[in-house]
Amino acid sequence: MPDSHQNEDLQSSVTWEGFSTARPPLFSGEDFAYWKDRMECHLKTQVEMWIVIQTGFTIPFDNDGLPLTCERWDAATRKKIEADAKATQTLQCGLTKEELNRIGPFISAKDLWNKLNELHEGTSDTKVSKRDLLLNKLYNIRMMDRESASGLHAQIQDLLNGLHAIDQKIKNHDVIRYALKAFPKNTLWASMVDAYKVSRDLC
Incomplete structure (x- = not known):
């Protein structure tokens, strides 16, 4: 019978491989279609993340054409910024360092998702x-x-x-x-x- 340490190692391994419902599936560069389906499902468990990835978000501008500073954000803007940050973090946690480096700079969760798709699915x-x-x-x-x-x-x-x-x-x-x-x-x-x-x- 496996001891407690072996059980912990097994549980840790299973979680790392992406079987945890609390953790986004990990993509290491192989079988993008499989990972994409699983990541979509994971994002939709908090649907505001999926919505902001599909619709995109940029901080509103003031009358001078400058982004509104944080003290001027209204409740709706704050909610969208939070959703975008959560979606971005979830995608980043689902990628290895090597994959994230291949994508390069991005400005939003939607931009990251689109660049990831273009990288692995093409134009x-x-x-x-x-x-x-x-x-x-x-x-x-x-x-x-x-x-x-x-x-x-x-x-x-x-x-x-x-x-x-x-x-x-x-x-x-x-x-x-x-x-x-x-x-x-x-x-x-x-x-x-x-x-x-x-x-x-x-x-």
């Missing part, structure tokens, strides 16, 4: 290229020798996650067709695929 032009590449891989995916059905499913899901990250929607009907086509044409798999097609009226 509109690079998104088109990435979309075409992922769709081609999905269309031509095949089960490898000695690969399990769960392994094939994992491959397909990785491609779908990548497409989801760049806002490319795929109909479930099409995903099923790509998956069925990926199975080898040997007798065992062929009979199972044919039976599924009949049951789902996909013939």
Whole structure:
């Protein structure tokens, strides 16, 4: 039986890996789409943070075109500044030092979020290229020798996650067709695929 110190080490490890609901998921540079979905959910638990990331916020200016000093902030402005600071801190806590350094300077939570997305998803032009590449891989995916059905499913899901990250929607009907086509044409798999097609009226 593990002692108390081992239990503490295990709990600390699990929390560090992002399974704590109180701590934002950590992104270390791999699988951005997976991290992004989890971070969105985390931010929405305090919805004012998600709103300020989507809408943005800048401190209002006075009649001379200068930012209002803190003593002149009204209640609504204070609330937005607090939400922006909380959202910024949450995003920073969800990034390693290396990832944060790659982003460079930013002026708000929205600016940080947008730069992070552009860094890992690309501009509109690079998104088109990435979309075409992922769709081609999905269309031509095949089960490898000695690969399990769960392994094939994992491959397909990785491609779908990548497409989801760049806002490319795929109909479930099409995903099923790509998956069925990926199975080898040997007798065992062929009979199972044919039976599924009949049951789902996909013939």
